[in-house]
Amino acid sequence: xxxxxxxxxLIQRRHAKLAALRARGVDPxxxxxxxxxxxxxxxxxxxTAREEELKEVGPVSVAGRVLTLRHHGKTCFATLRDxxxxxxxxxxxxxxxxxxxxxxxxxxxxFIGVTGELFRTRTGELTIAVKAWTFLAKALRxxxxxxxxxxxxxxxxxxxxxxxxxxxxxxxxxxxxSRLVKELREFLDxxxxxxxxxxxxxxxxxGAAARxxxxxxxxxxxxxxxxxxxxxxxxxxxxxxxxxxxxxNRNFRNEGISTQHNPEFTMLEFYQxxxxxxxxxxxxxxxxxxxxxxxxxxxxxxxxxxxxDLTPPWRRLxxxxxxxxxxxxDVSPRTEASRVRQLAAAAGISVExxxxxxxxxxxxxxxxxxxxxxxxxxxxxxxxxxxxxxKRNRDNPALAERFELFVARLEVANAYTELNDPEExxxxxxxxxxERERGDExxxxxxxDFVRSLEYGMPPTAxxxxxxxxxxxxxxxxxxxxxxxxxxxLRPETES
RNA sequence: GAGCCGUUAGCUCAGUAGGUAGAGCACCUGCCUUUUAAGCAGGGGGUCGGUGGUUCGAUCCCACCACGGCUCACCA
Numbered sequence: 082x083x084x085x086x087x088x089x090x091l092i093q094r095r096h097a098k099l100a101a102l103r104a105r106g107v108d109p110x111x112x113x114x115x116x117x118x119x120x121x122x123x124x125x126x127x128x129t130a131r132e133e134e135l136k137e138v139g140p141v142s143v144a145g146r147v148l149t150l151r152h153h154g155k156t157c158f159a160t161l162r163d164x165x166x167x168x169x170x171x172x173x174x175x176x177x178x179x180x181x182x183x184x185x186x187x188x189x190x191x192f193i194g195v196t197g198e199l200f201r202t203r204t205g206e207l208t209i210a211v212k213a214w215t216f217l218a219k220a221l222r223x224x225x226x227x228x229x230x231x232x233x234x235x236x237x238x239x240x241x242x243x244x245x246x247x248x249x250x251x252x253x254x255x256x257x258x259s260r261l262v263k264e265l266r267e268f269l270d271x272x273x274x275x276x277x278x279x280x281x282x283x284x285x286x287x288g289a290a291a292r293x294x295x296x297x298x299x300x301x302x303x304x305x306x307x308x309x310x311x312x313x314x315x316x317x318x319x320x321x322x323x324x325x326x327x328x329x330n331r332n333f334r335n336e337g338i339s340t341q342h343n344p345e346f347t348m349l350e351f352y353q354x355x356x357x358x359x360x361x362x363x364x365x366x367x368x369x370x371x372x373x374x375x376x377x378x379x380x381x382x383x384x385x386x387x388x389x390d391l392t393p394p395w396r397r398l399x400x401x402x403x404x405x406x407x408x409x410x411d412v413s414p415r416t417e418a419s420r421v422r423q424l425a426a427a428a429g430i431s432v433e434x435x436x437x438x439x440x441x442x443x444x445x446x447x448x449x450x451x452x453x454x455x456x457x458x459x460x461x462x463x464x465x466x467x468x469x470x471x472k473r474n475r476d477n478p479a480l481a482e483r484f485e486l487f488v489a490r491l492e493v494a495n496a497y498t499e500l501n502d503p504e505e506x507x508x509x510x511x512x513x514x515x516e517r518e519r520g521d522e523x524x525x526x527x528x529x530d531f532v533r534s535l536e537y538g539m540p541p542t543a544x545x546x547x548x549x550x551x552x553x554x555x556x557x558x559x560x561x562x563x564x565x566x567x568x569x570x571l572r573p574e575t576e577s
Numbered sequence: 578g579a580g581c582c583g584u585u586a587g588c589u590c591a592g593u594a595g596g597u598a599g600a601g602c603a604c605c606u607g608c609c610u611u612u613u614a615a616g617c618a619g620g621g622g623g624u625c626g627g628u629g630g631u632u633c634g635a636u637c638c639c640a641c642c643a644c645g646g647c648u649c650a651c652c653a
Contacts, residue, residue, distance in 0.1 A: 090622055091587055091604060153616090154609035173610065189603080202611045226588035226602050228614055233588085235645045247588090291652065310653095336652050337578085346653070431650085447652095485653095492653060523652080548653055561646095575627090575643055 095188060095221045102219070107183070109219035114194035117142040121166025124207050127199070135199040141209060143168060144194040144217060146246070147187050149227060157185050158208075161195065169208040170195055177211065184211070189227075190220030238569050257376055258553045258565060262329060264375055265349060265549075268368055274325040274351055279314035281307060281331065287531065288312030288470070290523040291334040294344075307333035312470065312544065313531045315352050316499060319542050320534045327351035329549065340561040341491070344570050347549040356543040357498040358482045362459050365486060365494055365545065366393040369457075369552075376556055384489035384558055387455050391488075395457040400446065400480075403460065407449040414464055414479035435519070439466035454487035469509040469525050471497030488555055496545030503535035 102109045118141040127135065145163035155174040160167050174181040187193065194217050197209040225231040230247045237244040237251075244251050266276065284303065286293035288310030296305050311328050318326050331345045338344065353360065373380055373391050380391040405412050408424060418438050425441040426432050428448055432441065442464055454460070461484045465473055468481035475482070483497035500506050510532065513525040553565040563569035 089587065094604075149613080151612050151615055152609085153612055156610045156612080158612050158615085160613075169613075171611075175610080200611095202613090204611075204613080206611090206613075208611085223587045223603065228602060229589040231588070232590095233584095233645090235584090236588095238645090289653080332653085334652065337650075339652085340647085342652060348653080495653070546653080551653075572644065 091223045092221060095219070095223075098186065098188070099219050099221065102183075102216070107216060109216050111194070111215050111217045114144045114215065114217055115142060116144050116163075116194070119143070119165040120145060120161060120163045120168035123199070124166055124168050127207055132201060135201065135207075138199050140196055140198060140212065142194065142196045143209065145192065146220075147189060147191045147193060148224075149189055150185070150187060152185055155181075157181075159184075159187065161193070161209075169202070169206055170197070170211050171200075171202070171208045172211040172214075177214075180214070184214065188220055188223070190222070190224045191216070192218035192220070234563075235571075238563055238571055239574060241567050254553075254557050254559070254565065255567060257557055258549075261372055261376060261553060261556065262549065264372055265329065265368070268371055269325075269327050269351060272325070272364075274327045274353075275323055277315070277318060277323070277326050277328055278330070279308075279311045279318075279328060281333075283308050283314075285526050285528045287526055287528045288314075289332075289334075290525060292336055292522050294333050294335045309334050310348070310546065311350050312546070313528055315350055316539060316542065316544065317531065317534045319352050319354055319499075320537055320539045324354035324540070325352070338570060340563070341551065343550065343562050343566055346562070346566075349547040349549055350544065352499070352542050352544040354540040354542045357541065358461075358484055358496055358543050361496045361543045361545050362395075362397070362484060365459075365496070365547075366395055366457075368547075369488075369493075372552070373556060382556065382558070384491075384555055385560055387489050389456060389489050391457055395459055395486075397459045397461050397484075400442075400460055400463050403450045404442065404445060407453075408445070414477075437466060437516075439464040443467055451487065451492070452490060455489055457486065457488045459484040459486055466512075468497060469513050470500055470506075472500045472502075491551045491555055492548070493551050493555065494545055494547045496543065499539070499542040499544050501535060501539040501541060503532050506535055507532045 099109050120143050123141065123143070127138070143161060143163060145161045148160045148162050148167065151158040157172045159170040159172070161170050172181060172184045177184060193214050195209060195211050195214045197212045200208055200210055202208050225243060225247045227247070231237055231243055237248070245255075270276070282296065282298075282305040284305060286306035286309050288308070289312065291309040293306040293309050296307065297303070298305055310332055311330070315326055315328060327349060329347065329349045332348045333345050334342075335344065336342065353364075370380055370391055370393060373382060382389050382391065401413050410424075412424070416438070421438040421441045422432050422436075425445055428445055430441065430444040430448060450460075462474055462477070462480040463483045463485075465471075465479055465481045468483050471481040471483045473482070474480040481497055483495075485492055485496075486494035500509070510525060510527040514527050517524040517526070550562050550565050553559075554562060557565060559565055
């Protein structure tokens, strides 16, 4: 990694050019420029126009970054790019006079504003014959190479602006992400959901089993935690009569970083009163298919070499059924603890002395089942101990009415019928508190106000969280969460 | 946190079985009035991630450090 203040010949030359411009009275960092046309619209809309029609358009003004210059004696071609696309510029010494010298002295990366007439070159490319132009911003650093782009992952993540300038697929991806979130909102709005915002800084971090970040409010002299989930606040809103709510925003978890984990990540959580987890499976199928259809134009997608068909209905796989299958033996919540320990040890899972069976089931599931979940699969009926906020299954109280959605090995969603019995919720919290006592830093905290809210009555409700970053990874066919987050978390750059 | 791999010119990459390094693009000079990875001729540019060690000599071997990637652990 190069230090940010390095000086090399290329940069020094550009500084010299900058000084020379100023000495001539040219402002290398111009101000506003009235744009009449966008490059991408011009080249897009006028591909078939005849020469006379181009003339009728009259003078056009475009602004953007110069990407390449092709000097050709007393003429010069340049490629200009703005937010919408690129267009070619054509400058002639006999048209621009003294200005021509300045134009040919442009560097790749400079921002300019240009006014001129449209014409078509011999090879048919729509081009602006430059009549007048102005500096909008001088680039003092050279851009990465036009042909190979920027490959170095570290530089791409640290200097995302460069990645965006030179790698078109990256620009595309973040537009896809933006459209996905917009479509998500429209989908939920159309079904009567209300978008809300709940605290990111919480005195009691709740709603997920995860270690929080701590911060401190000076005036209140109070430790606050960045939220690990909005869940408990959203359910309070359901108590308050907001029957359908959702929130799309960041969660923060103070845990490891990997290709699937960033310390801050974006989550959609939504709650629907009078529904259960079965309703949400159908809603989830509709939602994901809608997004795929709109964004990819298809219900089939390729993720890292795997073909995935999203056509519903999706497979529903019982948590213990899946384990029984891979373990080749009958297992259930009633399997004796010693047997569970034996199975976990055989699978190479670290077995702590007093690890509860549920934790071992979870370990076995993650190690043996998750890697096989390619096609869209709702894993249903988790051990109740792993789901302290969800309702017991009406047919088997050892299981939760819960599902997790896996697609192409990615865990994309987690949902359950919400526990709305305040007494049982309190008991479950106390059980978690006991595990916290025993050193489980990820066990849930006891939130008494949340229990109090349930005591006022929460209608039967189903709730779901969808990891937006992972959904974007899936639809964008990207291997790392860092590829779908504009500024992923990295260690600070060191000055060498 | 552990293991493995990587770090060479602005960018993308070669390379040196230890004798201080090359290419393409970019850059500089000259020529060129419809080019488009423009072309032609010439030229400049590197503390080979950092610090130590071994050696007559280290970019190359060794150790430590930094940053990154992958896998594992933890989680979503």
